[in-house]
Amino acid sequence: MTGPDVPEPLHEVTVSVNGVRHTATVPARRLLSDFLRHDLALTGTHVGCEHGVCGACTILVDGAPMRSCLMFAVQARAHELTTVEGLGTIDAMGPVQQAFSECHGLQCGFCTPGFITTITAYLEENPDPTAEEARDAISGNLCRCTGYQNIVKSVLRAAEIRASADLGAPPLIDADARAGEAPP
Amino acid sequence: MTTRQFGQPIKRKEDPRLVTGGGRFLDDLGHTAYAAAFVRSPHAHARILDIDVTGALDVPGLIGIWTHEDLPGKVGEPLPLLIPHPSLTAPVTGYCLAPDEVNHVGEAVVMVVAVDRYAAEDACGLVRVDYDVLPPVVGLENARAATDLVHDSAPGNVAAHLVQEVGDVDIAMAAAPNRLTLDLQIERSMCSPMEGKGVYAVWDADDEHLRLWSSTQTTTGVRAAVAAKLDLPLAKVDCIAPDVGGGFGVKIVHPWPEEVLVPWTARLLGHDVKWTEDRREHFVSSAHERGQLQQVEVGFDDDGHVLALDVRLWHDNGAYTPYGIIVPIITSTQLLGPYKPGSYRCEFWSLYTNTVLVTPYRGAGRPQGVYAMERTMDAIAAELGLDRAEVRSRNFILPEEMPYDHGLLFQDGRPLKYDSGDFPASLAKLKALVGWDEFAAYKEQAASEGRRVGLGIGCYVEGTGVGPYEGGHIVIETSGRVNVATGLTTQGQGHQTVFAQIVADELGVPIENVFVTTGDTRRMGYAVGTFASRAAVMSGNAIALAARQVKAKALRIAAEALEVSPEDLEIVGGMVRVKGAPGTSMALGTVAVMSNPLRYAFDEAARAATQFAGGNDPDKPPVAAGEEPGLEGKDFYSPTQATFANGMHAAIVETDPVTAEIRILRYCVVHDCGPMINPMIVEGQVHGGVAQGVGGALYERMVYDESGQLLNASFMDFLMPYASEVPFIETDHLETPSPLNPLGIKGAGEAGCIPVSAVIASAIEDAEGFPIRSMPISPTELWELRQRHTEPVAAQGEPS
Structure with missing residues (x-):
């Protein structure tokens, strides 16, 4: 236990985010969401409640959706993380991103990254959901703008896009090839 | 012919950025800024006896701690009453930091700035505040009973009392063959945008200039309020709304204490400071809405025609009234809906309670x-x-x-x-x-x-699209790029798309060439804000009017160059052309070049506008009388x-x-x-x-x-x-x-x-x-x- 005037011990954390290896030195209590956003400047992941309810901070940990506000950065060591930035770019959007854009699946866009990561993982396991299943799949994330109608549509449209493009997964970036690009 | 954009379900221009993680919300800015956090009242109603910060002073990373008594001049004065009303006879507003009394759980008492939010919250946890707890007034029944008072200056807890009557309700009621009385209740809720409030301030000491980002629904409002509070000339303050993660009303209130204190400390410290509201703070220190008790008496004939409608409302306005009594005024007028009662009276009391303040929430x-x-x-x-x-x-x-x-x-x-x-x-x-x-x-x-x-x-x-006004500013670059600015802000309504649709139609340019900026006082200093379903009506019309000005100017310039009458010209696909002879045309970008006579060529296009490029009439000034350089236009829309x-x-x-x-x-x-x-x-x-x-x-x-x-x-x-x-x-x-x-x-x-x-x-x-x-x-x-x-x-x- 450290007192108020004793600096916290720091820990070196190396994680792989979107196929890129990053190393940073952080206190044990640094939330993974803060680590991604403020230490790595990957601000696509948003923080809506900091208590694991809203889902805005959802990222993929080894492909599975997780709330990054409920993990510490040190817990992410040796895991492969994927954030919304890793699912496509403006010029080459991933299927879920493209579907959201086509279906007006977002308004303010703050909760959107958490939906996109969640749906991406969902479609990996359920590539052809019904509307009912699509609604169920997004029922762990809060959105205050859309009333979810067009997010349900986006899930179905993303499934179509994936099927027509026969995309099993978003393009993977070679981790080693880009390892050197990590900020200090 | 270009397809009319107005009325089309066009995909939003803002989405590719937002779906790929490219959004720039408040907390996405300023990674090296100091972080602010606040010690907030744990009591609904209490006197502050003593504040002891000693325990917090040794927290590693602490930069500063401030209480009310540290706040100089206007920073320490009450926050403004934004919308005064003659019936608001006992207005009370809060302070940036509570001076001697707190009136709701969550009211800010102490500000802490540290190197990051973790350290700032550590320090907050070590500040000791002694309170003398006072009886709280919670709920409308207690407010109405007024056994205890929220503010001594508001007898009966009444902030405002207003009656509006049309016709003689008493006579019509007495004469009505049928009468009913309904006692109704509706509870509080809140906007709860997915992104809470947030403020980021950069003080440029060399330029003595404040640049402020706020997750707000009104940047012109915040700018003016902060300039007034910090005694800065308006010209030395810019306010910008970055991407805003939902508003729904709560972010129209301004200035929030943090909107004053964050820039104040940034200037004091000579270092960027940022505050990002967390979810609990949003619940207890922003605003709620809806809570009312209602009593309706209605008189009607045997066919169901309403002859007399007599409504009494008790509205819970929370601890303070910075936004006046807009909410109960709207209730009492918009209650009528699509109906025309023979006579109508609405009387309301807006009452203080020791709860979070109540300001507009969607609706x-x-x-x-x-x-x-x-x-x-x-x-x-x-x-x-x-x-x-x-x-x-x-x-x-x-x-x-x-x-x-x-x-x-x-x-x-x-x-x-x-x-x-x-x-x-x-x-x-x-x-x-x-x-x-x-x-x-x-x-x-x-x-x-x-x-x-x-x-x-x-x-x-x-009632939508209330005044007083909004403006539109349009400038066309020599590349043909059309920059559009309006001062009100965006929280997800797709303004970059819908305003571009309007401009594309008015100017006859491809929508891809139109770029819309909202909520940036550097681009449009005159604006009111986004509330009351007013953005499309107010800014949409202002932008359309501005586009018409730009178009008229483009046609004047092109007409002279093409030696035709402006009436004979049209703009299609970004080309000004002679009607019926589309071969005779020039690009809007070229018109932009010609609109701005130059001495210096900065690129190939600009050469055509330089002084030896030919085509000058030596008897006329380069900029014609009554004209200004640039293919630019500005107009305002102000409805009655x-x-x-x-x-x-x-x-x-x-x-x-x-x-x-x-x-x-x-x-x-x-x-x-x-x-x-x-x-x-x-x-x-x-x-x-x-x-x-x-x-x-x-x-x-x-x-x-x-x-x-x-x-x-x-x-x-x-x-x-x-x-x-x-x-x-x-x-x-x-x-x-x-x-x-x-x-x-x-x-x-x-x-x-x-x-x-x-x-x-x-x-x-x-x-x-x-x-x-x-x-x-x-x-x-x-x-x-x-x-x-x-x-x-x-x-x-x-x-x-």
Whole structure:
């Protein structure tokens, strides 16, 4: 236990985010969401409640959706993380991103990254959901703008896009090839 | 011919950035900024006896700690009363940091700045504040009883008392063949945008200039308020709204304490400072809305025509009134909806309580007013044994009666005068959409299967696009790029797309060339803000007017160059061309070059405008008299009054006979906001509004205990609807144009949520067969109501 005037011990954390290896030195209590956003400047992941309810901070940990506000950065060591930035770019959007854009699946866009990561993982396991299943799949994330109608549509449209493009997964970036690009 | 963009469901220009993680929300800025955190009052009502910061001083990373007594000059004075009103006789506003008394849990008492938020919160935890706890006033009944006072300066806890009357209600009531009284209640909820508030300030000491980013609905408002508080010339303050993660009203209030203190400390410290509101802070230190007690007395004839309507409202305004009494004014005027009672009186009291302050939340007083009116309509129908839609229809203002002046003063201080609308047509569409006439058979069929279903209806009129004004500024670059700026802000409404659609049509340019900036005082210093469903109406029209100016100028310049009359020219696809002879043309970018006579060529295009490039008339000045350089235009739109949109909703609910669980089987919306610029976006606004309405009807409430603690201040306990709680929403539209503005449009932002509590109450009432007089309603409450209504003694009393 450290007192108020004793600096916290720091820990070196190396994680792989979107196929890129990053190393940073952080206190044990640094939330993974803060680590991604403020230490790595990957601000696509948003923080809506900091208590694991809203889902805005959802990222993929080894492909599975997780709330990054409920993990510490040190817990992410040796895991492969994927954030919304890793699912496509403006010029080459991933299927879920493209579907959201086509279906007006977002308004303010703050909760959107958490939906996109969640749906991406969902479609990996359920590539052809019904509307009912699509609604169920997004029922762990809060959105205050859309009333979810067009997010349900986006899930179905993303499934179509994936099927027509026969995309099993978003393009993977070679981790080693880009390892050197990590900020200090 | 270029396709007209207005009216098309065009994909949003902002989305590719937002879906790929490229959004720039407040907390995405300023990674090296110091972080602010606040010690907030744990008590609803208390005197501050002592603040001891000693324990916090050794926290590693601490930069500074401030209490009220450290705040100099205007920073330490009360926050402004934004909207004064003659009836607001006891206005009280808070301070940036509470001086000697706190009036709600969550009120800021001490500010801490540290190298990061973790350290700042560590320090907050070590600040000791001693309080002398005072009796709190919680809930409208206690506020009304006034056994204890929130503020000594507000006797009876009354902030404001206002009566508006049209006709002689007492005489009409006495003469009415039928009379009913309804006691109604509607609870608090809150906007709850997914992104809370936030402020980031950069002080440039060399330039003595403040640049401020705020997650706000009004950057011009914040800029002016902060400049005034910090004694800075307006020219030395810029305010920018980055991407804003939802507003819904709460972010129109300004300046929040943090909007003053963050820039103040940034200047003091000579270092960037940022504050990002966390979720609990948002619950206890931003704003709530809705809570009202209502008493309606209505007199009507045997056909259901309302002859006299006498309404009394008690409105909970929370601890302070920085936003005046806009909410109860809107309730008391928009309560009338599409109806024309023979006489109307509304009296309200706006009361202080020791709770979070109450300021507009999407709908802004209308959901409460519509709830009161629509419960009344259902009660009249029940009393007379008439069809509920028929009773409404008999009281409608008819299209031929437009414009219809209610004889009341609206929230903008101007007459409540409806400009257009076709309520019978809206009702006909709604009845067709939901299958109104077939419902009785469906209900009977369901009953035979042991199921309880009910059909509900609610109608509303919404004053949108209130003044005073908004502006549009357009400049066309030599590349042909069209830069558009308007001062109001964006929180997800798709302004970059819809305003670009307007400009593309007006100027005849490809929409891809149009780039819209909102909420940046560097680009447009004159603006009001985004609220009251006003952005499309106000800025849309201002931008259209500005585009017309730019177009006229482009045609003047091109006409001279092409040696034709401007009337013979048109702009299509970004080319100015002679009508009927499209071969004779020049690009708008070229016109932009010619509009700006140059001495220096900065690129190839600019060479054509330099002084030796030829084509000068030596007898004329390079910039003609009355002209300005640049292909640029600016205009403002300032209407004499609001334009009134309307809508009607219907829902079918099923209530579980055993558990009293309430399920919405169908939800139908007919909406009329005039011609839609982008139907896809309007539809999205309606969806989102309905979802918030469903939350307010069935799930959301602010649960205060008797000591003024907000018991459900987290997303675990405040039940915002997930996708599993929001039904599939069926929509239909009318497009009745407004005669008031150049584009003929009306606002759409708030519409969806306005009648939902009324509709759901109506449907549950229909399913259960007893009146619903309090919303929101949970299964437990419905179950308890059932018990009361099956017990003979209770059934005789007036249900509440």
